[in-house]
Amino acid sequence: MPWYYRVLLxxxxxxxxxxxxxxxxxxxxxxxxxxxxxxxxxxxxxxPIEINSYLPVGAYLTSKKAALPVVQFICEKNQTxxxxxxxxxxxxxxxxxxxxxxDAKL
Amino acid sequence: xxxxxxxxxxxERWFYGFLSAxxxxxxxxxxxxxxxxxxxxxxxxxxxxxxxxxxxxxxLLIEWGFLFLSAWMIALGKNRRLGSLIGAVTLLVxxxxxxxxxxxxxxxxxxxxxxxxxxxxxFAYQMIRYQLILVYLFSALAKIDAGFLSGETxxxxxxxxxxxMLPDSWVRAILMSSASRPLAWLTVVxxxxxxxxxxxxxxxxxxxxxxxxxxxxxxxxxxxxxxxxMIAMAALFLRDFQAVE
Numbered sequence: 001m002p003w004y005y006r007v008l009l010x011x012x013x014x015x016x017x018x019x020x021x022x023x024x025x026x027x028x029x030x031x032x033x034x035x036x037x038x039x040x041x042x043x044x045x046x047x048p049i050e051i052n053s054y055l056p057v058g059a060y061l062t063s064k065k066a067a068l069p070v071v072q073f074i075c076e077k078n079q080t081x082x083x084x085x086x087x088x089x090x091x092x093x094x095x096x097x098x099x100x101x102x103d104a105k106l
Numbered sequence: 107x108x109x110x111x112x113x114x115x116x117x118e119r120w121f122y123g124f125l126s127a128x129x130x131x132x133x134x135x136x137x138x139x140x141x142x143x144x145x146x147x148x149x150x151x152x153x154x155x156x157x158x159x160x161x162x163x164x165x166l167l168i169e170w171g172f173l174f175l176s177a178w179m180i181a182l183g184k185n186r187r188l189g190s191l192i193g194a195v196t197l198l199v200x201x202x203x204x205x206x207x208x209x210x211x212x213x214x215x216x217x218x219x220x221x222x223x224x225x226x227x228x229f230a231y232q233m234i235r236y237q238l239i240l241v242y243l244f245s246a247l248a249k250i251d252a253g254f255l256s257g258e259t260x261x262x263x264x265x266x267x268x269x270x271m272l273p274d275s276w277v278r279a280i281l282m283s284s285a286s287r288p289l290a291w292l293t294v295v296x297x298x299x300x301x302x303x304x305x306x307x308x309x310x311x312x313x314x315x316x317x318x319x320x321x322x323x324x325x326x327x328x329x330x331x332x333x334x335x336m337i338a339m340a341a342l343f344l345r346d347f348q349a350v351e
Contacts, residue, residue, distance in 0.1 A: 004221070005229050009236060012214075016244040020251065028241050029248030030207050036262035057139040057269040058328025059152045062262075073150040 034062040038089040041071060043081035049074060064088055068104040071095075075102035117344035121231075124338035126181035128212050129193055131330040132200075133170045139269075139328050142166060144204065151204070158202040172196040176216075190219035208332035211241065215335060231342050238339040239301040246297035255294060257287030269327040277325045304343040315340040 019027020039061065041049040051067070054074050061067045071086045075097045078084065082099040095104055136142075143149040145163035154160060173196055179189025194216035197209050215234055222230035252259070264281025267274055281289070296318055303311035319333040 001229050001232070002226060005226075005233055008218075009233060012237065012240060016240055020244055020247055026205065026207055026210070027248065028207065028244040029252070030245060031259065031263060032245075032248040032254055033252035034259045034262040034266065036258070036265050038265075052268060054148075054150050056141055056144060056149055056152055056328075058135070058326075059139075059150075060263075060266055062266070070150045 034060070036090055037061060037063070037067070039067055040087045040089065041074065042085050043078065044083055049078065049081070049084070064091070064093055072102045072104045075104065117341050120341040121338050122180050122186070124334050124341060125215065126177040128331045128334035128338060129173050129177035129180070131334055132209065133173050135328050135330060136166070136170065141204070153205045155202045155205060160203060169196055169200055187220055190216040194220055208329060208335070212331060212335050215339065234339050235342050238336065242297045242300050246294050249294050255290050257290045260286040260290050263326070267326060271324045280325070304340060308343045308345065312340050312344055
């Protein structure tokens with residue numbers, strides 16, 4: 001086998017090992033850990049805003065950390081409906097997004 | 107004596123056929139899932155690599171055109187090496203717009219084909235077989251490490267799922283039932299056992315790969331490219347049933 005195939009294989013295995021150990025690389029840990037989530041986003045009138053309507057089909061919000069940038073995006077697009085309230089009912093997490101302030105962090 | 111290095115002509119045809127299907131399904135799923143709206147600003151830029159700007163929506167048409175071209179060249183055997191290179195470069199560019207494990211796996215397979223002359227094609231096939239083993243092995247290890255075997259993750263997936271080919275209520279009923287823990291164990295055992303089966307009983311292994319990944323695709327949306335590329339890679343484990351020198 002030519003040497004460059006061996007190099008590619010070694011790099012490949014190294015990437016997989018680093019991904020497994022550090023969790024910093026995507027590697028092949030697809031859907032290894034998914035949180036049960038129940039997200040709600042409501043506007044100033046208490047009317048719900050459907051988070052999934054701002055995401056492509058197949059985009060899974062597997063954690064609060066994944067959801068917050070999406071909420072920030074929705075907030076910026078819906079300033080006329082601010083302040084918005086984002087919550088996750090299983091963990092009890094809540095965050096208020098006042099007018100002009102869409103910086104959503106854990 | 108049968109040689110592991112040799113791949114039957116039929117197996118090669120299946121490999122290239124399913125690989126082409128993986129490329130075509132990338133485009134079909136982009137259209138169905140509404141990726142266009144990410145590039146028009148209507149949708150959140152899901153999994154976008156932030157250091158590279160999102161390109162305008164019409165550039166997606168160019169991306170899709172190149173993927174179709176690559177699929178056509180690979181399926182019909184019209185300079186597969188060039189077709190693989192076109193597909194690999196196009197998908198690498200698309201990964202800067204939205205990262206996905208499925209596309210990165212297809213890129214890896216295409217790169218092996220693109221760098222291999224006709225003389226070295228059997229080494230490319232060997233590397234692709236190793237790649238499939240690595241995906242199954244490290245996917246199983248990541249699951250075990252993350253506590254997947256408890257069944258809670260499958261349950262959470264069932265809770266979160268939307269837009270699958272099966273009705274969402276069916277998927278929830280399957281994944282959120284008391285079967286979630288045994289299904290979790292079955293998934294990991296299948297991932298660990300699949301490479302062994304493919305090596306020892308290739309036809310059985312190939313059939314199980316088909317069954318496993320098609321069932322994933324029925325229960326979770328937007329993973330047909332992954333299904334097709336895994337089936338393609340599994341096809342390379344098939345070999346002639348006649349003895350070969």
